[in-house]
Amino acid sequence: MSQDVPVLQVSGLRKSFGAITVARDLDLEIRQGECVGVIGPNGAGKSSVFSLIAGVLAADGGRVILDGTDVTRLPAHRRVHHGIGRAFQIPQPFAGLTVYENVLSAACSGAGLRGSAASDWACEVLERTGLARRADTLAGALMLLDRKNLEVAKAVATRAKLLMLDEIGAGLTEREVAFLIERIAALKQDHAIIWIEHIAHALKAVADRIVVLNFGEKVADGPFDAVMSSAVVREIYMGLKEEAGHAA
Amino acid sequence: MILRILTLLLAALVIGCAPLLLDDGQLSLGMEMLVTFVICAMWNVLAGYGGLVSLGHQAWFGIGGYAVFIASNALNVNPLWLLPLAALVPALIALVLTPLLFRLKDAYFAIGSWVLAEVFYILVQRSDALGGITGMPLFTGGMLGASIYAQVFWVAGGLALAVLVLSYLVLRSGFGLGLMSVRDNEVAAASIGVNVRRNRRLVYAVSAAGVGLAGAVYLIPNYFIQPGIAFSADWTVIMTFVVVIGGIGTLEGPILGTLIYFAIRQGVTDGLGLSGSWYLVALGALAVATMLMAPKGLWPILRDRLHLDWLSVRRPWPGRPDRAPHHQAPAE
Numbered sequence: 201m202s203q204d205v206p207v208l209q210v211s212g213l214r215k216s217f218g219a220i221t222v223a224r225d226l227d228l229e230i231r232q233g234e235c236v237g238v239i240g241p242n243g244a245g246k247s248s249v250f251s252l253i254a255g256v257l258a259a260d261g262g263r264v265i266l267d268g269t270d271v272t273r274l275p276a277h278r279r280v281h282h283g284i285g286r287a288f289q290i291p292q293p294f295a296g297l298t299v300y301e302n303v304l305s306a307a308c309s310g311a312g313l314r315g316s317a318a319s320d321w322a323c324e325v326l327e328r329t330g331l332a333r334r335a336d337t338l339a340g341a342l343m344l345l346d347r348k349n350l351e352v353a354k355a356v357a358t359r360a361k362l363l364m365l366d367e368i369g370a371g372l373t374e375r376e377v378a379f380l381i382e383r384i385a386a387l388k389q390d391h392a393i394i395w396i397e398h399i400a401h402a403l404k405a406v407a408d409r410i411v412v413l414n415f416g417e418k419v420a421d422g423p424f425d426a427v428m429s430s431a432v433v434r435e436i437y438m439g440l441k442e443e444a445g446h447a448a
Numbered sequence: 449m450i451l452r453i454l455t456l457l458l459a460a461l462v463i464g465c466a467p468l469l470l471d472d473g474q475l476s477l478g479m480e481m482l483v484t485f486v487i488c489a490m491w492n493v494l495a496g497y498g499g500l501v502s503l504g505h506q507a508w509f510g511i512g513g514y515a516v517f518i519a520s521n522a523l524n525v526n527p528l529w530l531l532p533l534a535a536l537v538p539a540l541i542a543l544v545l546t547p548l549l550f551r552l553k554d555a556y557f558a559i560g561s562w563v564l565a566e567v568f569y570i571l572v573q574r575s576d577a578l579g580g581i582t583g584m585p586l587f588t589g590g591m592l593g594a595s596i597y598a599q600v601f602w603v604a605g606g607l608a609l610a611v612l613v614l615s616y617l618v619l620r621s622g623f624g625l626g627l628m629s630v631r632d633n634e635v636a637a638a639s640i641g642v643n644v645r646r647n648r649r650l651v652y653a654v655s656a657a658g659v660g661l662a663g664a665v666y667l668i669p670n671y672f673i674q675p676g677i678a679f680s681a682d683w684t685v686i687m688t689f690v691v692v693i694g695g696i697g698t699l700e701g702p703i704l705g706t707l708i709y710f711a712i713r714q715g716v717t718d719g720l721g722l723s724g725s726w727y728l729v730a731l732g733a734l735a736v737a738t739m740l741m742a743p744k745g746l747w748p749i750l751r752d753r754l755h756l757d758w759l760s761v762r763r764p765w766p767g768r769p770d771r772a773p774h775h776q777a778p779a780e
């Protein structure tokens with residue numbers, strides 16, 4: 201992978217559910233080592249855009265290029281092999297498997313590892329994501345924080361080039377968010393990241409750029425401060441502006 | 449691991465020597481137990497590990513039987529040599545049908561598989577070439593000679609051991625882990641790179657193949673095949689009840705369930721002298737009681753009581769060797 205090929209290049213992405221449009225000619229580019237924050241009001245189509253990029257949802261039009269490869273026509277599992285890893289907004293653990301087995305499964309099926317290479321990598325991911333102490337717990341029995349961690353762990357274990365994180369900070373305490381910020385800053389070493397989050401100060405701390413989605417449209421794209429003070433964001437996104445003010 | 453291999457060798461020894469000690473009636477019963485274990489184990493792999501509840505698995509039992517009967521009569525070849533067909537034909541038909549069948553989810557899949565089995569049943573019943581509703585004889589049955597019960601018993605025993613060992617190995621592999629991931633959450637499984645479709649097709653075809661083999665082995669010593677028996681819904685009833693009672697999603701469950709099933713059957717039929725299908729009623733009652741009181745089946749209870757971990761496919765975390773792996777409380 202060369203330095204100047206973007207990890208993710210989305211162009212002209214379109215999708216609507218009847219009257220609801222979740223992507224309207226959407227263009228998006230994420231470079232190597234970049235962390236892009238995504239904000240937008242509830243129901244703006246943020247999670248749906250992730251599903252479109254991941255191939256879980258079929259787009260009405262547009263292209264998705266991963267690290268120079270056009271994956272538009274590939275099913276979700278093949279896109280994983282090309283480097284997409286996703287943490288779902290609502291955690292989706294494999295409830296009947298232990299935490300270790302969840303991560304091991306991602307190491308086997310996603311990263312294509314076997315035997316001790318797979319188990320060594322799974323152990324390393326568990327240490328990195330702070331889940332080692334829960335390794336033998338059934339994933340279905342985890343508390344929210346650990347469920348969110350497990351989402352990230354599974355995505356990391358696939359050896360993703362691009363991590364798509366969907367509101368993994370929602371519902372966490374301030375202290376937990378501080379940990380999360382540290383962890384994501386560390387993940388930036390190995391992955392390009394696109395992170396949907398409502399916690400503005402967390403995005404300010406780690407995101408290189410903020411993209412604002414509204415009704416499936418990209419209405420702003422730029423550095424945190426510039427985007428947050430832009431007229432269009434103030435207009436559609438007053439709530440977050442105030443929250444950012446409190447947290448700072 | 450040593451314990452597992454020793455138990456396996458012991459089981460192989462018992463199965464190998466049994467025909468020297470048992471009479472034909474006992475061997476026939478033994479064969480039936482082994483065959484029952486095989487179909488239940490194959491149903492369990494599909495439902496308990498693959499998350500696909502099939503209510504039409506009798507189709508593969510019948511198709512496996514008919515495949516061997518037809519081929520053996522046509523080629524005038526010893527039916528036991530043609531057993532590979534009892535696996536191949538069901539597997540191929542299953543592979544052809546899955547694109548259609550897998551459009552149905554959950555309860556619809558269960559109903560769809562049942563409808564499919566009825567279709568096969570009716571097709572065979574209507575086919576004059578196959579003897580229609582009265583069925584057809586196995587003209588080559590005589591080739592097996594007087595020791596037919598011993599031979600069939602051995603084949604059933606080999607099949608049962610193979611099913612056990614292969615299930616264990618496959619479920620311990622990355623493929624097995626992928627399969628269980630699909631069972632727990634399809635979208636999340638695809639999102640970590642599991643090919644959900646291929647994964648399920650494969651396990652469905654393997655399950656069909658195993659049941660097909662069992663069907664042929666069971667039917668050969670009858671020298672006769674009849675659609676009403678080969679495609680009887682009772683087979684699927686037995687598979688579901690036995691697995692629910694023994695413990696779905698455990699490899700030991702079908703073993704325990706099969707033993708309980710035969711204990712009930714012998715008890716109700718010989719002990720109480722009730723003929724017909726009364727034993728199935730008793731089995732059903734036990735299955736319902738199990739579902740209400742121990743939804744995971746009896747093996748997990750026994751396992752936790754006795755601290756047994758014989759054929760568990762759980763992978764303990766190797767991260768800290770000083771910590772012994774242990775069973776977690778079940779998640780609700």
Ligand SMILES: Nc1ncnc2c1ncn2[C@@H]1O[C@H](COP(=O)(O)OP(=O)(O)OP(=O)(O)O)[C@@H](O)[C@H]1O
Nearest residue numbers: 217220222240241242243244245246247248249289
């Ligand atoms: N499969 C679907 N069928 C129909 N409508 C859908 C489907 N998935 C999502 N939607 C609708 O699309 C809109 C966008 O949903 P989406 O989950 O992408 O929003 P979001 O920006 O992630 O919101 P939130 O911040 O609440 O997570 C919502 O109105 C939702 O109801």
Ligand SMILES: [Mg+2]
Nearest residue numbers: 246247248289
């Ligand atoms: Mg969302």
